[in-house]
Amino acid sequence: MKNLLDCDRGEKVKVSKLNAAYDLKQRLISFGIMKDAELEVLAQAPRKKTIEVKVGKMRLALRSEEAAQIEVKKI
Amino acid sequence: MKASNEKIVCPITAKHIKVALVGQPNVGKSMLINSVSNAHLHVGNFSGVTVDKTEVLFDYKDYKFTVVDLPGTYAFTDYTIEERVTHNYLCAEEYDIIINVMDSTNLEKNLQLTSELLTMSKKLVIALNMSDEADKEGIEVNAQYMSELLNIPCVKVSAAAKTGIEELIETVVKKFEGEKQEPKLIFSEAVEEEIENIVSYLQKHNFEAVNSYRNIAINLLKENKKTYEKLHEEPIWTELQPIVIEASKHIELHHNTDDIKEAFAEEYAAFNRGIVAEVVKQTTIKSEAKTLTEKIDALLIHPIFGIPIFLFFMWSLFQLTFTLGNIPMDWIDGFFTWLGTTIAPTISNDDVRSLVVDGIIGGVGAVVLFTPNIIILFIGIALLETTGYMSRVAFLLDGFFHKFGLHGQSFIPLVTGFGCSIPAYMSARILKNDRDRLLTLFIIGFMSCGARLPVYVLFTGAFFAQSMAGNVLFGIYISGAILGLIFAKILKITAFKGVDEPFVMEMPKYRLPTFKLIWHTVLTQTIMYLKKAGTFIAGAAMIIWFLSNYPHNTNLDKIYSAKIEKSVSVKQKALLENQLAEAQLGESYLGRLGKFTQPIVAPLGFDWKMNVALQAGLAAKEVVVSTLGVLYSIGGDVDESSKSLANNIRQNIPFASAVAFIIVIMIYLPCLAATTVFAKEAGSWKYAFYLFVFTSVVAYSLAFIGYRVTLMLM
Ligand SMILES: Nc1nc2c(ncn2[C@@H]2O[C@H](COP(=O)(O)OP(=O)(O)OP(=O)(O)O)[C@@H](O)[C@H]2O)c(=O)[nH]1
Ligand SMILES: [Mg+2]
Numbered sequence: 001m002k003n004l005l006d007c008d009r010g011e012k013v014k015v016s017k018l019n020a021a022y023d024l025k026q027r028l029i030s031f032g033i034m035k036d037a038e039l040e041v042l043a044q045a046p047r048k049k050t051i052e053v054k055v056g057k058m059r060l061a062l063r064s065e066e067a068a069q070i071e072v073k074k075i
Numbered sequence: 076m077k078a079s080n081e082k083i084v085c086p087i088t089a090k091h092i093k094v095a096l097v098g099q100p101n102v103g104k105s106m107l108i109n110s111v112s113n114a115h116l117h118v119g120n121f122s123g124v125t126v127d128k129t130e131v132l133f134d135y136k137d138y139k140f141t142v143v144d145l146p147g148t149y150a151f152t153d154y155t156i157e158e159r160v161t162h163n164y165l166c167a168e169e170y171d172i173i174i175n176v177m178d179s180t181n182l183e184k185n186l187q188l189t190s191e192l193l194t195m196s197k198k199l200v201i202a203l204n205m206s207d208e209a210d211k212e213g214i215e216v217n218a219q220y221m222s223e224l225l226n227i228p229c230v231k232v233s234a235a236a237k238t239g240i241e242e243l244i245e246t247v248v249k250k251f252e253g254e255k256q257e258p259k260l261i262f263s264e265a266v267e268e269e270i271e272n273i274v275s276y277l278q279k280h281n282f283e284a285v286n287s288y289r290n291i292a293i294n295l296l297k298e299n300k301k302t303y304e305k306l307h308e309e310p311i312w313t314e315l316q317p318i319v320i321e322a323s324k325h326i327e328l329h330h331n332t333d334d335i336k337e338a339f340a341e342e343y344a345a346f347n348r349g350i351v352a353e354v355v356k357q358t359t360i361k362s363e364a365k366t367l368t369e370k371i372d373a374l375l376i377h378p379i380f381g382i383p384i385f386l387f388f389m390w391s392l393f394q395l396t397f398t399l400g401n402i403p404m405d406w407i408d409g410f411f412t413w414l415g416t417t418i419a420p421t422i423s424n425d426d427v428r429s430l431v432v433d434g435i436i437g438g439v440g441a442v443v444l445f446t447p448n449i450i451i452l453f454i455g456i457a458l459l460e461t462t463g464y465m466s467r468v469a470f471l472l473d474g475f476f477h478k479f480g481l482h483g484q485s486f487i488p489l490v491t492g493f494g495c496s497i498p499a500y501m502s503a504r505i506l507k508n509d510r511d512r513l514l515t516l517f518i519i520g521f522m523s524c525g526a527r528l529p530v531y532v533l534f535t536g537a538f539f540a541q542s543m544a545g546n547v548l549f550g551i552y553i554s555g556a557i558l559g560l561i562f563a564k565i566l567k568i569t570a571f572k573g574v575d576e577p578f579v580m581e582m583p584k585y586r587l588p589t590f591k592l593i594w595h596t597v598l599t600q601t602i603m604y605l606k607k608a609g610t611f612i613a614g615a616a617m618i619i620w621f622l623s624n625y626p627h628n629t630n631l632d633k634i635y636s637a638k639i640e641k642s643v644s645v646k647q648k649a650l651l652e653n654q655l656a657e658a659q660l661g662e663s664y665l666g667r668l669g670k671f672t673q674p675i676v677a678p679l680g681f682d683w684k685m686n687v688a689l690q691a692g693l694a695a696k697e698v699v700v701s702t703l704g705v706l707y708s709i710g711g712d713v714d715e716s717s718k719s720l721a722n723n724i725r726q727n728i729p730f731a732s733a734v735a736f737i738i739v740i741m742i743y744l745p746c747l748a749a750t751t752v753f754a755k756e757a758g759s760w761k762y763a764f765y766l767f768v769f770t771s772v773v774a775y776s777l778a779f780i781g782y783r784v785t786l787m788l789m
Contacts, residue, residue, distance in 0.1 A: 018337075023154065023507075024577045029340045030150035031579065032184050035332075037344075042369070046378045049474030050483065052582060057181045059368075061470045063477070063578040 002074075004039065004067040005048060012040045013072035020069040032056055033070065089134070092251050093141045095165060098176035099188050100124075100147025101583050103204045106234040107176055108144050111244065115599050116144055117498075118592060119460035122581050123147070123487065123505035126157040128164055135244050143170065146504075151191050156504040156512075165195060166301070172198040172251055174243070179209040179216050179231070183344075183351045189225075190343035193258045194294055196286045198250050199227050202243055207233040213359030221354040226259045235589070257287055262342050265329040269296065269322035276318055280311050295319050296326065297339055368463075368584045375464065381471045390549050392455040397532065397545035400448035407447075408719070411440030430620055433705060438616025441704035441720060442608040442697045445529035450601055452525055456494045457596040461588035465490065466580060473578055479560040480567025482506055483578045485515040489559070492522035493552070494600065496749040499524075500756045508576040514566055516757050520745050520770060521559030523552055525604070526696035530740050533700060534733055537721040555741045562773065608697065615698045619691060619705050622665035631658050660706070679739070679778045680732035680786075689739060695746040731789060735782035742774035 007013055015037045018025050032055045033039070042059060043052040052061050096104045100122035109116055112133035117124055129144045145164055146157035153159045165173075175192055177185040182203075192199060203209075203216055221229045228246045232239035262270070273292035277284075284291060294302035296319065306312055323335055330338035375381060415432045422428040459465050465487060473483025484505055492499035499519045506512040523531070531551055535544040635655040642648050660666050661683075668690075669683030676686045684706040692699035700720075707723040728736070744750055744767060754763035 020577075023152075024579070025334070026150070026152040026336060027154050027577070027579055029337060030152060030154075030187065031581070032187065032344070034337065034340055034344065043372065043376055044378065045376075045381075045471065045474050047474070049477070050470055050578070052372075052376070052470065056183055058184055059582040059584075061466070061473070061483070061578070061580045061582055063473060063483070065575070066577045066579060 001071050004041070004053065004062070004070040004072050005051070005064055007041045007072065009041050009044055012038065012075055014038055014075045015070060016073045017071040018069065019071060020066070024066065024069070028066075028070070031060055032058065033060075038075065039070075039072065089137045089139045090251075091139045091141065092172065092247065093143070093170040094247060095143045095145060095168075095170045095173050096176060097145055097161065097165065097173050097188070097192060098147060098204075099149055099178070099185055100581065102147065102176050102178040102185065103234045104147065104176045105144050107202065107204060107232065107240075108142050110234045110237050111240055112140075112142070115595050118596070119465070120463040120583050120586050120588075121460065121465045121487065122583070123155075123157060123484075123502065124460075126160070126501050126504040128160060135248070138248060140244075142174075148188065150188060155507045160504075165197075170197075172200065172247060174200050174202050174247065176202045176204050179203045179205050180212055180214055182216065182355060183347050186347035186350060187340070187343055190260065190347065193260050194290065194297065194299070196255070196290050198255050199258065200243070200247050200250050201225070201227055201229040203229055203231045204234055206231040206239065207236040213357060215356040215358050217354045217356070221350065224259065224350055224353060226256055257289070260293075261346060263329070263345065266296075266326055266342055269325055272322060273315070273318060276315060277311075282309070282311060296322060296335065298323075298335055366584075371585055372467070376467050376470055381467075382475075385468055385471060389552070390546075392452070393549040393552060394545035396448050396451045396455075396528070397535070397548050398541070400445075400451050400532070401536070401541075403447045404444055407444050408440075411436055411443070414440075426624070429624065430617065434616050434620030435613055437704050438619065438701035439608050439613050441701045442529065442612050443605065445532055445700070446601065446604065448528055448532050449525050449604055450597060452528060453494060453597045453600045454593065456490065457593050458588070459490060461586065461592060461596070463583045463585045466582045469580060470582065476560075477575070477578075479564045480571075481515065481518070481560070481563050482508075482511045482576060484580055485511065485518075488515055488519060489522050489556075492519040492524060494525050496520060496522075496524045496745040497752045500749065500752045503756060506576075508573075510571045510573045511576050513757060513762070514563060514571045516753060516762075517566060517766060517769065518559045518563045520766070521555050521562065521742065523555050523741055524696065524745055524749075525600075526746065527740055529697060529700045531737065533703075533721060533724065534737055537725040538730060538733060551737065551741065558742070558777075607695070611695060612697050612701055615691065615694060616701045616705060619665065619698075619702050622668075623660055623663045623705060625663060628659060628662045631655060631662065665706075678782070679735040679775070680729060680782045681736065682728075682732075685728065685732065685736055689736070689743075692740070693744060693747065695748070696740070699740065731782050731785035734785045735778040738778040738781045739774045742777065743770045 004013070015033060015035055017035070018028055018033070020028060028034070037055060040054040041051060042054050045051070048064050050061055050063055051067055052059055054060075096108065098104050101120065101124070105116040105125050106118045108114055108131050109118065112131050114131040116129060116131070123146070125144055125146045127146065131142045131144065133140050133142070143164070145161040148158040148161045151162050153162055173192060173195070175189050177189070189201065203218055206216070209216060216231065218229045218231045228250060230239055230243045230246050232243050261267070270289060270292045273295060274288040277288045277291065282288070291302060291306075295306070306315065326338050327333055327335060330341055332338055375384060377384075415436045418436070419428055419432050422431060469483045469486040472486050476483055476485060487505060488499045488503040491502050496519055499522070500516060503512050503515045503519070506515060531548055535547045535551075539547050632655070635651060635658075639648055639651045642651060661670065665687055666683065669687040672690075673681070673683045673686050676689075681689070684703070687706065688699045688702040691702045703724065704720050707720060707727060724733070750763050750766070753766060754760045757763070
């Protein structure tokens, strides 16, 4: 299964599942990262330590550990 | 009788309306309050500017408004402390009406919180803020239609352009006077069916309740604690419970999840998408061209250039602080000298004159002198906060910070700490995890606050050439920050062990702050600095003056006056007078205290005056400068030509001791007020004690090393 961390810069994907623990999952959901939400990878810090994604109209910074917990599929 | 009484409305007894301002972070809640009243709440372009509730009062027609500014919250999940503040307020406090502030340019996300507010069964008005920005981006919102669809009044406003404000207040008044209406919130068929099931059960049993049956049903399904608690005590609960459990199961099945909250979030999202599709029109068709924010980001958060660019900005700031800030210093210095020489002849009593001129004017003047430097620093921080760059730096530094056991978002309180430690301690609330928060609280002190700037400027100005001083200043700040990181790592492996918390942070779009916004932000902080100089620092200067002038040793007077009489040259006379003053100072309470504790600091190369200044600095860092000002204005190796404090310092303090002094200033406790806030935010005075021990030990050891190394190199 592909996760958000595997994506390249500029790639657009759709969320298929959140594998995060309860708190983080609620947080992601409140940011609009839930099943079927569309994401675009905007920027990556060196070695993908931190990445920036676009959710709807919002830009969000995530650490690699968090990004790896978001399962995605191609659109 | 009664009816006629009611008709005569007394004009004095105005009606009170208490409004809670709720919305997601960074939608302009605080700015909206500033534009309806003449408050100056802190506004900044990142999430988590407001971390505590603040009440603002204003009058409108016959109404007395109390508006409560609450921290922004993405959802009622109590993720961070400041979100908990909002949730607790909404659930437990008394208020009449909620204004839900939204960012018109991103309604879909903002409506997610609104959906949750709808279950509160409170009167609600929606303020569609940032309508100016929406216009610019070609986003058209049909507020009228939106009001109908949600059955909640929606008003377009712009806090920045001050449009629609009056209409918003009128709408609030109307809503306040009118009846509460059931908002429209339609779920998918599957959920509606389950709601209907529960509602009809409640109807069948004629269940008595304040809220509507539909509201109760939704809250039960959402596993709302309060609703559960209430119904738990009702006899119908035994029959109702299985129905609710069954309904939840169906909904979870329908959404293919085992988390009812996720299911509801998806329900809301679907409903909100529907609303947005109906009421929002994108007039200018957005091409694939990058937005301005994306273009700027391509440079500012560039994987290679990002951090060097940030360092360059910081360096420029300190360079400006020194070079530009020093220009008006001569004028301010001149003013206080003039003030002293003008006032002195009007006071006949020697002691009172000395108190006013040397104590108050000297002490306060020494602090006010650095106002221009402080203002430049404040402008720099205000720009960082209001443009949106703050979150970018947090993004850039997260990887780096993470290595040192800090959270990327720690950057926000840490930067705030360059201005003042007190708001910095408070803004650590944006960190979710208590361990991360405590760690950040312990490190904030390493970020030198604005009040320490005067000491640095004074010393760098005294020991370095103009062209170098700015660089040295930058060096002091950076080494403070690096020390902070190193100690963060040490504390993380020893005291605050634990798992790393997630880093998820919104990156706002870039906004060009208005001149007025920067002006107000800087002005508020500058006035605070000056107020402190005029009150607290003046008081401290008086105490220092008193302690340094009493007791007066008349014996010394006698010995020296005999000598002075015998001396022939003017020069020798002056020298002797100086020696007398120095000897008297040494005999004073302050002199005795300084000399008594001096052995402790002797290994750091401090004389007793520096020792006293540092101790006084525990109250506030500005006091260090004012104390040095008082102490070095008396006696010492003063020759006629150089009266300024910087010159006195250069002549009386060896360079190595000055280095050690600066190191102590960099590290030890910021001030009494900040320490109190620290204890409050950390949750116990125990931590304040740890902080005191921690900073004192570190300051002492590093100052010792600094002193020795400098001696070796010189
Ligand atoms: N263009 C425009 N900008 C606005 C408007 N209202 C607020 N802003 C900007 O939006 C940013 C956020 O404003 P704040 O008032 O601090 O937001 P807040 O909702 O109080 O944020 P938190 O306290 O973090 O929850 C600032 O940069 C403001 O200058 C508006 O009507 N138009
Ligand atoms: Mg605010």
